[in-house]
Amino acid sequence: MTSSDEPQSSPTAVSTATRPQASSLRTSDSPGVFGDRVFSTLALLAGVTILVTLAFVALFLTANSTGAIHREEEGWIVGQFVEYAYPLVVGTLIAALIALVLATPVAVGVALYISHFAPPRLSKSIGYVIDLLAAIPSVVYGAWGMSFLGPALVPVYAWLHQYLSFIPLFSGSPSQTGRTILTAGVVLAVMVLPIITSVCREIFIQTPKLHEEAALALGATRWEMIRMAVFPFARAGIISGVMLGLGRALGETMAVTLVLSPGLLTASLISAGNSTIPAEIALGFPEAPPGSERQAQLIAIGLVLFIITLIVNMTARWIVSRHKEFSGAN
């Protein structure tokens, strides 16, 4: 606390420093002490900024969304709002789920290849390419999904409908433009792939050599070693990566807005229909008069998305911490 080289010490520091027999142990003339303080203050500020920003966002969303669930003349209309919001929530979750189901195995596979199988030079270049995927703006993905991937998937949807229409997911008349929630999910999968891959790669590389060698010395093949040492070690990291990807997939606006031709909630993934919260907001906001009930409604579903994302993140934390004592951190 006490530092002699700091002119404006806080009141507590002064009181200790002015004790007559302040021993030499108490006063430090090391210049590092000042730096230490500056740094800890900066770190504290940074942390607080995040919390404050988050609080303001939540406050703004809450304050501006009351119009969606309360009308002057009729009182509370929560039921109406729920009716409006739930198809969008389900649509958002479906699109994100498709993206994760498609992207996670590929991402883990690519990350493993880079970290444990590829020769060093090749693994570097693959890593760059994957990172490049993350650098493509989402509007480009949207355009690609709308004008190329969608039409390309039309015959696939026709095939799925012909042979698998007994599954509700593939019933309904297949879209002729390919601009369906499944296409949107595939585009999202490509978009979240680099996030999950790079998180997994980082964590796979950090697997302690000791544990890998322990498995190998027991007579494990490379794949067995990966299952025995790498995956358990990386479990929390994989989950974090997937959740980061999920966060992006849930919130992705541009690509979904361009790819999807929105419609009512339907179980079919291959016909037109469904929408997601970000797409709904993006499409509806320019047309909503400021201060109107419609705008409040859009802000309210924004709040819903915020809460979903919060729940996703907290669930991820919970999953990660559940097996703490087996994590190897002790």
Added chain:
Amino acid sequence: MSKSITAKDLNVYYGDFLAVEGVNIEIAARSVTAFIGPSGCGKTTFLRSLNRMHEVLPGARVEGELLLDDDNIYAPGVDPVTVRTMVGMVFQRPNPFPTMSIRENVLAGYKLNGARLSRSRADEIVEEALRGANLWNEVKDRLDNPGSGLSGGQQQRLCIARTVAVKPDVILMDEPCSALDPISTLAIEDLIGELKQDYTIVIVTHNMQQAARVSEKTAFFNIAGTGKPGKMIEYDDTHVIFNNPSNEQTERYVSGKFG
């Protein structure tokens, strides 16, 4: 179960760098052999070539013959995975699998072989291996706790139990006590004395008293200088190496004049 080891003109490389040169050694079954020598002299490298763990590092390779009884483990077509199931290894730092319980750690080797074990058979294996590693009494009430929660010495004995559980022919130990306190070290040394009745044990140690205490035969490795390959200088009965070595380098090393 136990097998002898014979190395014939074994050269061990890291890429183009010759790390250990021309080792010829015969290690009898059911014995304890210690490798001593200064740091960087290639004893650990040589030890790791005995179960083909050396080649796990990129570019690492081995020339020459290494016979386990009569089978050359470096013959073409030999699967290193099979070799490692026959030659177990205990590492310098205890490395139980952190995500596994004590019980799962002991059974880890069995799981690899894909063996479907009945609950009671698995219990038997766990108890036998843990008793074999003198750990049973300390952990029998908490077999489902994580292995990483044990003390360092207990963890190392757990690693020995894990190695013993799959009944290898040879156990290699790479400075198994260097991260442990004297009491735990004593426990491991006692254990080595018991294990040699069933296994061929090769131990690398920096502690010459330990080599003298546990081993029947000792090999002294040395290196002529940085960048030069390590060599096995002398190999003889332990009491000869420590009391009456024939080579001057050995004499200087064991008497503490260098290293």
